[in-house]
Amino acid sequence: MKWKSKHLLGLEDLTADEIICILDTAEGFREVSTRSVKKVPALRGKVIVNLFFEASTRTRISFELAGARLSADVINFSGETSSTVKGETLIDTARNIEAMGVDIFIIRHRCAGAAYRLAEVTSASVVNAGDGAHEHPTQALLDIFTIRQKKRRLEGLKVALVGDVAHSRVARSNIWGLQKLGAKVYAVGPPTLVPRGLSKLGVEVHYNLDEILSEIDCFNMLRIQTERQDAGLFPTTREYASLFGLNRERMRRLKPDALILHPGPINRGVELTAEVADGPQSVILNQVTNGLAVRMAALFLTGTYGRTPPGSSPEEAHG
Amino acid sequence: MARILIRGGRVVDPESGRDEVGDLLIEGERIAAIGSGLDSAGAEVIDADGLVVAPGLIDMHVHLREPGDEEEETILSGARAAVAGGLTTIAAFPNTDPAIDNEGMAEFVVRQGKRAGFANVVPVGAVTLGRTGERLAEMAGLARAGAVAFSDADRSIRSAEIMRRGLLYARMFNRPVIAHCEDADLRRDGVINYGKVSLRTGLSGIPDASENIVVSRDISLAEITQGRLHIGQMSTRGAAALVRQAKENRLLVTGEVTPHHFSLTDEACADFNPNFKVKPPLRESKDAEALLSGLRDGTIDAIASGHAPHTLEEKAVEFDLAPFGVVGMETLFPISYTVLVEKHGLPLPLVLEKMTINPARILGLDADRGGLRSGKLADIAVFDLGAEYVVDPARFLSKSRNTCFAGWRVRGRAVHVFVGGRQVLSGGRIREG
Numbered sequence: 001m002k003w004k005s006k007h008l009l010g011l012e013d014l015t016a017d018e019i020i021c022i023l024d025t026a027e028g029f030r031e032v033s034t035r036s037v038k039k040v041p042a043l044r045g046k047v048i049v050n051l052f053f054e055a056s057t058r059t060r061i062s063f064e065l066a067g068a069r070l071s072a073d074v075i076n077f078s079g080e081t082s083s084t085v086k087g088e089t090l091i092d093t094a095r096n097i098e099a100m101g102v103d104i105f106i107i108r109h110r111c112a113g114a115a116y117r118l119a120e121v122t123s124a125s126v127v128n129a130g131d132g133a134h135e136h137p138t139q140a141l142l143d144i145f146t147i148r149q150k151k152r153r154l155e156g157l158k159v160a161l162v163g164d165v166a167h168s169r170v171a172r173s174n175i176w177g178l179q180k181l182g183a184k185v186y187a188v189g190p191p192t193l194v195p196r197g198l199s200k201l202g203v204e205v206h207y208n209l210d211e212i213l214s215e216i217d218c219f220n221m222l223r224i225q226t227e228r229q230d231a232g233l234f235p236t237t238r239e240y241a242s243l244f245g246l247n248r249e250r251m252r253r254l255k256p257d258a259l260i261l262h263p264g265p266i267n268r269g270v271e272l273t274a275e276v277a278d279g280p281q282s283v284i285l286n287q288v289t290n291g292l293a294v295r296m297a298a299l300f301l302t303g304t305y306g307r308t309p310p311g312s313s314p315e316e317a318h319g
Numbered sequence: 320m321a322r323i324l325i326r327g328g329r330v331v332d333p334e335s336g337r338d339e340v341g342d343l344l345i346e347g348e349r350i351a352a353i354g355s356g357l358d359s360a361g362a363e364v365i366d367a368d369g370l371v372v373a374p375g376l377i378d379m380h381v382h383l384r385e386p387g388d389e390e391e392e393t394i395l396s397g398a399r400a401a402v403a404g405g406l407t408t409i410a411a412f413p414n415t416d417p418a419i420d421n422e423g424m425a426e427f428v429v430r431q432g433k434r435a436g437f438a439n440v441v442p443v444g445a446v447t448l449g450r451t452g453e454r455l456a457e458m459a460g461l462a463r464a465g466a467v468a469f470s471d472a473d474r475s476i477r478s479a480e481i482m483r484r485g486l487l488y489a490r491m492f493n494r495p496v497i498a499h500c501e502d503a504d505l506r507r508d509g510v511i512n513y514g515k516v517s518l519r520t521g522l523s524g525i526p527d528a529s530e531n532i533v534v535s536r537d538i539s540l541a542e543i544t545q546g547r548l549h550i551g552q553m554s555t556r557g558a559a560a561l562v563r564q565a566k567e568n569r570l571l572v573t574g575e576v577t578p579h580h581f582s583l584t585d586e587a588c589a590d591f592n593p594n595f596k597v598k599p600p601l602r603e604s605k606d607a608e609a610l611l612s613g614l615r616d617g618t619i620d621a622i623a624s625g626h627a628p629h630t631l632e633e634k635a636v637e638f639d640l641a642p643f644g645v646v647g648m649e650t651l652f653p654i655s656y657t658v659l660v661e662k663h664g665l666p667l668p669l670v671l672e673k674m675t676i677n678p679a680r681i682l683g684l685d686a687d688r689g690g691l692r693s694g695k696l697a698d699i700a701v702f703d704l705g706a707e708y709v710v711d712p713a714r715f716l717s718k719s720r721n722t723c724f725a726g727w728r729v730r731g732r733a734v735h736v737f738v739g740g741r742q743v744l745s746g747g748r749i750r751e752g
Contacts, residue, residue, distance in 0.1 A: 012519065089636055111637035112521040113591025132639065133521030172521055200515050 003301040007126040010135035011176040025297035043072035046103040053079030053109040066295035125302040140173030142291040155182035163222035164193045192233040220261040221271040247273045320347040324359045328367025333672035334690030345697040348740035375407025375698035379678040380623035387416025392628040394431040400717040401438035402743045404649040405700035405733030413445040414472035420445035422460030441467045446485040462492040467682040470497035486546030495547035505529035512585040512600040531557035538565045550574040554599035556609035563618040575621040578654040581610040593641030622673040624651045628719030656731035701735040
């Protein structure tokens with residue numbers, strides 16, 4: 001199919017075909033990273049701005065590298081150290097930078113909906129790199145990409161999101177994306193972090209990890225933020241790890257081909273023990289590698305939407 | 320003495336139960352007579368054929384921002400916007416800066432209202448000093464200066480003991496305490512209703528229990544104090560059930576709802592538009608339906624706008640960062656009429672009652688206002704129910720435009736408005752000074 005969207009704001013808005021389009025495009029770009037010259041001219045002359053109002057190292061670097069591999073000029077803006085501290089609003093900041101000529105904004109912001117507000121006021125494309133607890137579409141796409149790569153399918157797979165689903169943008173994007181592609185989504189964690197209402201979104205809610213351990217095909221172990229413990233949403237990380245952490249004992253009960261994902265950074269000993277994180281069923285580093293290809297696809301598709309010259313598929317763009 | 324005859328309109332007065340075509344004669348500042356074929360000799364005649372002649376509306380919950388935030392609204396701009404909406408009395412809440420928590424501040428509001436010369440502006444005094452929920456404000460002074468009720472506005476009084484004392488102390492002045500019911504611990508950093516929409520959007524949710532718990536607490540306190548309690552801006556099915564129960568138990572409890580809470584749900588927040596960010600938040604359809612039933616069966620006494628003006632700059636930010644509140648004085652009648660009368664079939668007199676005589680009684684203004692009887696002040700609104708139009712915030716007289724009804728097709732518009740016999744709106748246009 002032909003990609004038609006100017007922005008990539010969330011997976012809730014996308015159809016299954018659109019999600020598959022991004023995954024397939026990413027598949028084409030994956031090969032670029034294996035070359036000695038890791039660069040294609042697909043976005044040459046385009047300007048991409050990493051508009052990061054919230055601290056992030058890996059996502060920003062991943063996007064930066066993805067932009068560079070597509071030959072775009074990539075500028076980094078860090079809201080925490082820049083004009084926003086002087087009281088400038090998101091919209092003013094974006095408009096000012098846009099006035100210098102920007103094709104794509106990549107935005108990370110602590111407020112849900114920030115990417116939508118930006119998309120309303122800018123004429124550039126907007127790629128959401130995480131807005132509050134709302135969505136983080138490229139993270140979910142790289143999770144799904146990795147699952148598809150290893151399992152060769154999504155239809156009928158059972159995928160568990162384990163941990164702080166309530167406050168997780170990664171979880172929300174995964175819920176939409178996985179369900180649209182036919183996977184069955186489980187949410188597992190303490191009720192203070194896994195709201196019962198998730199069942200209204202089609203998710204199966206569990207409070208006992210051990211009960212479902214042997215049925216699940218993929219575990220996505222969400223990162224536990226220390227502020228959740230500080231806020232008293234669970235008593236201690238020790239108790240959390242004993243109930244919801246993957247360790248050697250639990251690994252014995254997993255399906256032998258079950259995959260273990262983690263959006264990073266890992267709290268070793270909490271969500272996963274070291275041997276699980278570094279073990280044979282872990283695909284955590286594949287996620288990071290695939291993230292690059294998925295972000296290249298996201299930038300390529302939004303950066304060339306509606307203006308794609310005939311026959312300019314990613315394969316040809318590699319030339 | 321100036322005589323004005325409003326001739327041939329449908330005179331609807333919920334206080335007396337009158338609903339018939341007739342004439343209304345104003346002499347000076349008061350209503351002189353109501354009937355058919357009244358003598359027009361020496362009177363200015365206003366043709367009300369096909370129009371509804373009603374008591375001027377009383378909006379018992381508005382925020383006028385003066386002093387402190389005059390870029391959002393002033394008493395003058397608010398009083399002017401009020402009459403454009405058919406409102407002749409507005410109760411100004413005390414969450415100004417500084418707060419209306421002493422006699423001098425209340426006098427200031429009254430004086431600015433008189434100076435403005437449009438709607439009658441009555442102050443609501445704070446329950447506690449600085450609205451901090453700690454020490455009672457000097458209610459006697461506030462009452463002396465004209466405060467019609469006491470409220471800490473958008474702050475729920477956290478201590479049950481302070482609330483108990485407030486209800487008790489206010490009994491001396493026979494004025495109600497208007498409660499904003501919200502448990503701050505449960506609300507936390509919430510910005511919309513807790514439910515499916517908060518789960519989808521990742522916006523932090525405010526559970527309905529945060530309102531129900533405090534409504535329940537305050538009703539218990541009204542029972543032990545025999546104080547007068549008015550629940551402001553009810554938003555939940557639970558609140559409606561609790562107030563209904565309190566009335567069955569013959570407590571002195573009344574309740575109010577805003578047009579946005581009975582006509583919208585949290586689905587409106589799904590695309591992060593800060594113009595739908597209000598407190599209490601827009602709830603679910605089960606709640607809106609319960610509020611409609613409450614209006615129908617008399618559980619809910621009053622409809623108020625909750626008018627909370629904010630500038631464009633304040634609202635043009637991320638949903639989390641935008642202030643709570645929507646404007647509403649100029650849409651109070653058209654939305655209530657369109658949604659309650661036209662869509663849900665409530666009788667017009669029942670709907671008008673909740674914006675006229677009921678709030679007048681709650682605020683102790685009913686001797687002179689809220690009804691069409693000869694001898695009462697001539698606070699009158701003449702509405703054209705046939706006028707159909709689209710709500711356009713650019714046409715508001717309020718200084719702020721943060722409405723959640725932009726683009727709504729509505730019916731019902733104020734055409735003529737009289738305050739104390741003086742015509743302040745004529746043919747839908749403001750009559751200055």
